[in-house]
Amino acid sequence: MAALLRFLVLVSTVITFATCVDLEDYERATNQSLFWGAYRPNLYFGIRPRTPDGLQMGLLWSKVEDYESVQHNFRYTCEQHAGMAGYGWDRYDPRTGGIQTIHDAGNEIDITTSFVKDTSDGENGGTWAVRIKGTPRPGAPEDLKSTVVFSIASPSTSGLGGLEVDGDPKLLQDTKGLEGDVVIKGEDPTLGQYKITVTEGKGKRPMHTHPSAEEKPLDRTFVATSTFGAEQLWQTRPILFSQLKLAIDPQIERWGNDNLPPPFQFFTLNNKPGVGNQQFVQKVFEGAFEFDVVFSSAESSKALTVEELTTDINTVVKSFDKKFEQLFQPQAPFKGDKYLEMSKALFSNLLGGIGYFHGDWVSDRSYAPEYEEENEGFWDETADARSRVVPKREEPVELFTSIPSRPFFPRGFLWDEGFHLMPVLDWDVDLALNIVQSWFKLIDEDGWIAREQILGEEARSKVPQEFQVQYPHYANPPTLFLILTTYIDKLALSDVNKDKTSLLLNKESAQKYLSELYPLLKRHYEWFRRTQQGEIETYDREAFSSKEGYRWRGRTPTHCLPSGLDDYPRAQPPHPGELHVDAMSWIGLMAQSLRKIATFIGEKDDAKKIGKQEEAIIKNLDELHWDERAGVYCDATIDQYEEDVHVCHKGYISLFPFMVGLMKPEDPKIAKLLAVISDPNELWSDYGIRSLSKSDEHYGSAENYWRSPIWINMNYLILQRLLEVAQTKGPNQARAKEVYISLRKNLVSTVSKAWDSTGFAWEQYNPETGEGQRTQHFTGWTSLTVKMMAMPDLSNDGPKDEL
Numbered sequence: 011m012a013a014l015l016r017f018l019v020l021v022s023t024v025i026t027f028a029t030c031v032d033l034e035d036y037e038r039a040t041n042q043s044l045f046w047g048a049y050r051p052n053l054y055f056g057i058r059p060r061t062p063d064g065l066q067m068g069l070l071w072s073k074v075e076d077y078e079s080v081q082h083n084f085r086y087t088c089e090q091h092a093g094m095a096g097y098g099w100d101r102y103d104p105r106t107g108g109i110q111t112i113h114d115a116g117n118e119i120d121i122t123t124s125f126v127k128d129t130s131d132g133e134n135g136g137t138w139a140v141r142i143k144g145t146p147r148p149g150a151p152e153d154l155k156s157t158v159v160f161s162i163a164s165p166s167t168s169g170l171g172g173l174e175v176d177g178d179p180k181l182l183q184d185t186k187g188l189e190g191d192v193v194i195k196g197e198d199p200t201l202g203q204y205k206i207t208v209t210e211g212k213g214k215r216p217m218h219t220h221p222s223a224e225e226k227p228l229d230r231t232f233v234a235t236s237t238f239g240a241e242q243l244w245q246t247r248p249i250l251f252s253q254l255k256l257a258i259d260p261q262i263e264r265w266g267n268d269n270l271p272p273p274f275q276f277f278t279l280n281n282k283p284g285v286g287n288q289q290f291v292q293k294v295f296e297g298a299f300e301f302d303v304v305f306s307s308a309e310s311s312k313a314l315t316v317e318e319l320t321t322d323i324n325t326v327v328k329s330f331d332k333k334f335e336q337l338f339q340p341q342a343p344f345k346g347d348k349y350l351e352m353s354k355a356l357f358s359n360l361l362g363g364i365g366y367f368h369g370d371w372v373s374d375r376s377y378a379p380e381y382e383e384e385n386e387g388f389w390d391e392t393a394d395a396r397s398r399v400v401p402k403r404e405e406p407v408e409l410f411t412s413i414p415s416r417p418f419f420p421r422g423f424l425w426d427e428g429f430h431l432m433p434v435l436d437w438d439v440d441l442a443l444n445i446v447q448s449w450f451k452l453i454d455e456d457g458w459i460a461r462e463q464i465l466g467e468e469a470r471s472k473v474p475q476e477f478q479v480q481y482p483h484y485a486n487p488p489t490l491f492l493i494l495t496t497y498i499d500k501l502a503l504s505d506v507n508k509d510k511t512s513l514l515l516n517k518e519s520a521q522k523y524l525s526e527l528y529p530l531l532k533r534h535y536e537w538f539r540r541t542q543q544g545e546i547e548t549y550d551r552e553a554f555s556s557k558e559g560y561r562w563r564g565r566t567p568t569h570c571l572p573s574g575l576d577d578y579p580r581a582q583p584p585h586p587g588e589l590h591v592d593a594m595s596w597i598g599l600m601a602q603s604l605r606k607i608a609t610f611i612g613e614k615d616d617a618k619k620i621g622k623q624e625e626a627i628i629k630n631l632d633e634l635h636w637d638e639r640a641g642v643y644c645d646a647t648i649d650q651y652e653e654d655v656h657v658c659h660k661g662y663i664s665l666f667p668f669m670v671g672l673m674k675p676e677d678p679k680i681a682k683l684l685a686v687i688s689d690p691n692e693l694w695s696d697y698g699i700r701s702l703s704k705s706d707e708h709y710g711s712a713e714n715y716w717r718s719p720i721w722i723n724m725n726y727l728i729l730q731r732l733l734e735v736a737q738t739k740g741p742n743q744a745r746a747k748e749v750y751i752s753l754r755k756n757l758v759s760t761v762s763k764a765w766d767s768t769g770f771a772w773e774q775y776n777p778e779t780g781e782g783q784r785t786q787h788f789t790g791w792t793s794l795t796v797k798m799m800a801m802p803d804l805s806n807d808g809p810k811d812e813l
């Protein structure tokens with residue numbers, strides 16, 4: 011009952027927002043309800059608050075059946091192909107909590123982490139608790155031995171960062187280990203004083219006859235303490251191993267190799283609790299187990315109890331389900347339960363990918379003249395310049411963002427984030443806009459935002475050095491503007507002011523939020539137009555309406571990483587006179603969005619000026635990039651005879667003005683694009699739209715990253731546009747509807763099939779077989795499948811065949 015009451019308080023704090031708020035109120039509320047979270051998505055389970063020096067917690071475990079494999083079996087950071095039969099959040103929302111299941115085939119155990127928050131109590135994000143449960147997998151030995159370690163580290167350097175085990179000093183010194191619950195106390199400037207309780211929990215403790223059992227009985231809990239500088243503190247696994255070694259070496263010496271204690275005894279920490287900024291709390295179990303970790307700060311009136319935890323988890327799941335089914339109920343032909351379950355999991359993993367990152371980063375701000383890329387053969391010169399420059403360490407920054415993939419890319423990527431936020435915006439406007447704000451706070455004076463946010467040592471440890479450096483002349487598609495456009499469109503709905511579930515979803519608050527953001531958006535737009543300008547003057551044609559024409563900087567003969575479509579074929583060789591149709595389309599999209607925002611906040615002169623640029627871009631897209639013969643949009647380049655020509659490789663690039671929404675539904679060119687999209691010899695496959703035409707000379711060649719595979723983010727944009735055309739009376743309506751119906755069915759079936767057979771969402775899908783490929787557990791933009799399922803089924807003629 012108490013738990014339910016608290017939950018109602020929590021819900022009501024969310025829904026009693028006034029119709030208009032100060033941004034300060036918004037920020038305070040956001041800080042409070044989003045303060046704690048599973049914000050270390052690089053870990054199987056990791057918790058931290060949204061504050062730079064905040065406590066960092068994480069879970070490690072391993073089966074302990076032999077002496078050799080333990081060091082390889084210890085789980086901590088998410089890794090690909092490590093013997094996991096799938097893992098991730100089944101339900102999750104950073105505001106309330108959720109449940110994650112980790113199917114650890116290698117360790118023969120399923121681990122669930124049920125996390126709940128109570129933000130109604132106290133100022134610093136309230137209290138939270140997590141229940142950690144282990145269930146041996148089918149086929150596991152009945153007496154499976156597992157060791158579980160909860161790690162708590164405080165990087166706070168204020169002198170208050172020390173963590174200490176609470177209790178009678180005499181009992182704490184007992185080398186046999188601790189009995190009952192273990193309580194760790196700490197204090198830091200943000201959290202004040204706090205306590206973390208690791209409960210004794212339930213589960214059988216292994217017994218054995220080796221004499222070591224007497225000295226360290228396994229029904230105890232072992233705590234090891236140490237102190238490290240911030241540079242090392244994040245290296246939890248190596249630190250744990252060094253602590254284990256302190257326990258292991260004397261055992262080898264004492265018992266000799268022939269009479270060692272059994273592995274589950276052998277790999278236990280020396281119980282030596284003390285004061286330090288790193289605490290490991292270890293337990294050993296036989297078979298199934300569970301225990302809780304409960305956080306409470308001194309100002310919260312009480313910590314969650316075990317009974318409350320159980321009720322709260324159920325409440326969290328129920329309210330998640332209810333909200334989800336209102337917002338994202340899959341539509342026919344995806345009415346089966348399995349689609350709903352997959353959808354919930356995909357979306358939960360998208361939210362579960364949200365992390366708080368903080369740290370320094372690496373850039374090359376030499377602004378070397380070569381980076382202007384003005385000469386023929388510029389890519390050799392820029393490579394030379396890059397090799398001469400000593401990259402600079404930039405001041406630490408913070409970023410609140412979701413990520414493409416927990417095991418492989420656990421960090422922020424600029425253009426990925428716009429796609430991530432599309433479903434998030436439907437779910438929680440305030441959360442999505444908080445993330446947008448966090449990204450724009452990274453902008454520099456010129457208007458640049460680094461494409462890949464590799465903040466701090468822990469993030470850098472996952473990236474080879476040559477990929478760490480960010481260049482201030484490299485752009486990346488400005489997809490966050492898509493979120494703002496959708497936001498503006500939502501605000502235009504007549505009943506928006508009645509919606510009390512969000513602070514920013516009413517016109518007055520929106521004015522404030524957007525007015526604050528606007529100068530940064532404009533700065534980014536102007537930076538884009540300036541730095542990615544094309545040399546359109548050299549195109550000797552009188553026909554062009556304006557000087558609008560753009561070129562991505564940072565090309566090499568094989569790649570154009572800033573575009574996001576890495577190895578998609580472009581002009582060969584690269585040329586300073588190239589014009590890229592996708593670059594111009596993105597700038598058109600920015601102009602459209604910015605014009606809407608300027609209008610909304612009353613910046614009339616800007617709205618007019620930007621509106622003109624938008625018009626000019628739309629005109630020039632046709633004049634410069636439309637190829638009537640090919641029936642698609644193409645890049646342009648000046649070849650060696652100084653003649654301008656189109657470089658046409660049919661694929662995603664050819665559709666860009668359509669994809670970003672710059673074409674009117676009745677545009678006759680759409681009919682031609684539809685023909686290419688739906689032709690099996692070009693872009694159509696049974697599994698989705700291919701990145702490159704099957705008839706292109708580069709199809710499936712070389713790295714084959716964006717040269718045939720199916721990408722869900724691009725397919726989602728295509729599907730959205732098809733739906734719009736299908737719902738607008740006109741010459742393209744009928745055909746768009748047919749293509750929409752089949753494409754939606756193909757895409758969802760593809761993702762679902764791979765999900766069923768592998769337990770994962772994938773980075774891309776094979777256009778010949780539909781199989782998921784490249785990065786496993788890619789729950790970034792592949793989660794757009796949630797929205798695809800919830801899109802309307804337009805095939806209303808006759809009975810529907812359910813899949």
Ligand code: 6A9
Binds near residue numbers: 425426575
């Ligand atoms: C390389 C290797 C452990 C590539 O999803 C993120 C990006 C997209 O933005 C982009 O469009 N992915 C796409 O073409 C993944 C990029 C990963 C680069 C990191 C370092 C790490 O080794």
